Amino acid sequence: MARKIPEGEFRNKERTKLKLIQAVGVIIRTEGYTKLGVNRIADTAGVSKKLIYRYFGNADKLIETYVKGEDYWMMFSTSDQEPIEESVEDQGQAAIARMLKSLYEHLESSPEARKIIVWEISEKSQLMKEVSQNREKFGAPILAQLDAFFDSSDIDIRGILSLLLGGIYYINLHSNSTGGNFCEIENQSEERKKRIFKSLEAILEWTYEEAGKQKTREKTPSK
């Protein structure tokens, strides 16, 4: 018969594992993913590094359990995300605008999220590949819903959105590190956010407008 797992006050496997996992988060937040190693992790967890090997195999596996436990897979706060169907009449324009804005705000407010993104584009690791792929999987149904409206137009909604998404990512990553201006827009200011949001909305507006124009032209092919 298997022996009961010790759950004493001083020796408690699960508690120690949690300490190690949380230490990973602390290090990413304060020192960056580059500093993730058995020694640092064990030190910040206040525990022997030997346990990392015993409980997780190695540092990578431990990091993996941390990253997969967080919701970096989506990057959106799923709570304030009303269903897209709610906005059928505007073909999801408002919903997309909301998503892009909340992505911006999430990146702006979460140093950890920024660090993870930088991590993704810095290394060719299997872990980061998975994180990236899962984000794609998350976006798929949203893109599928947009196709209904844009398929009949000349607009490449995926092309437009990758530019906007990439722009949001980069602008926030840029401010994270060097801190200088970008396109002469001051860094990390309310002013910048306002300007980016306005431009974002304008581009989306034009995109939908153009697609709408092409749709009506299609219905009434007379010049």
Next chain:
Amino acid sequence: MARKIPEGEFRNKERTKLKLIQAVGVIIRTEGYTKLGVNRIADTAGVSKKLIYRYFGNADKLIETYVKGEDYWMMFSTSDQEPIEESVEDQGQAAIARMLKSLYEHLESSPEARKIIVWEISEKSQLMKEVSQNREKFGAPILAQLDAFFDSSDIDIRGILSLLLGGIYYINLHSNSTGGNFCEIENQSEERKKRIFKSLEAILEWTYEEAGKQKTREKTPSK
């Protein structure tokens, strides 16, 4: 009287300095900036690391002389960059489109350029801050020229451009590492480039169109 600098076949200061500087480039290209250190640099240069300290002070100074010697300051191939004035009638629309496209192609074809950008957004180093600031300085006159056209409109050309520039950066950085799709657009394909270019042109077109509309409305304030 100062002694002549030795220029022998075996002992030649300038040649050795060049070897070290070039080694920096090799490492960035093949292993990434994270691997830049006295030991690696000296090894790839095939020279004693002591010389890095004698000739440059430390590794950072050596790296600085390398980076400043390259044209990462601008990121555009200045050769095919016709003067913007050439296109006064379209208010620089074609010139901007050309610049954005050539930036995309430069990032696409140069792993080193991508690595430098990742470097910029990864670390808070003085060197990378300077690189970033100089790029800003390079863009300033271009932005200034656009103001003449956009100032009287509601369009925030700097906001639009930071989204587009950031988008171009991110799309290429993303493909560099994980390699997965982005917004369901396949990676590093001619297809992707075509789609991004088309979206880029569309957004620019809408931007200029809208600004033009507001300009004529201004001239004839009648509704």
Next chain:
DNA sequence: GAATTTTGTCACCACTTGGAGATATAATGA
């Protein structure tokens, strides 16, 4: 109580890092 198993620490290994001092040697000037 004693025996056993799990949890945890510690000391150690080989290796790499940035950096410095001692020393050898090639290039120069006489």
Next chain:
DNA sequence: TCATTATATCTCCAAGTGGTGACAAAATTC
């Protein structure tokens, strides 16, 4: 030819890396 000087290498150091085996101590079972 021989001393001087700049160039280059070599060895050593302390600190940090990932990883492991020996051992202590707590929790469990008998």
